[in-house]
Amino acid sequence: MQRRSVIPAVIDALCLALFVALGRESHDIDSGITWYLTVLWPFLLGWFAAALAVRVYASWPQRWILLAATWSGGIAIALVLRAVVTHRDTPIAFIIVAYAFIGLATF
Secondary structure, eight states: OOHHHHHHHHHHHHHHHHHHHHHHHHTTOOOHHHHHHHHHHHHHHHHHHHHHHHTTTTOOTTHHHHHHHHHHHHHHHHHHHHHHHHOOOOOHHHHHHHHHHHHHHHO
């Protein structure tokens, strides 16, 4: 991966980490790093699986289209992983907040 590809990937990872951190704060959860990583990993895996599939960090001319595909697909993957692997409920409000915050932060 070239340097110009690494920086956006790191920024996207930071946006996802911020989403989880702010969610933790808004729900007043104090369960330590284990809780944080349990919530974060599906979002990182989903986002970067979609990003690799559409080559969002390699194709600059179509950046916005590929970013939209990464955003919609990556969060969908993350929500499925979160529900299936961690057995956590996924309320519609959480889905809306996840798409809105991550979309605003990454775009």
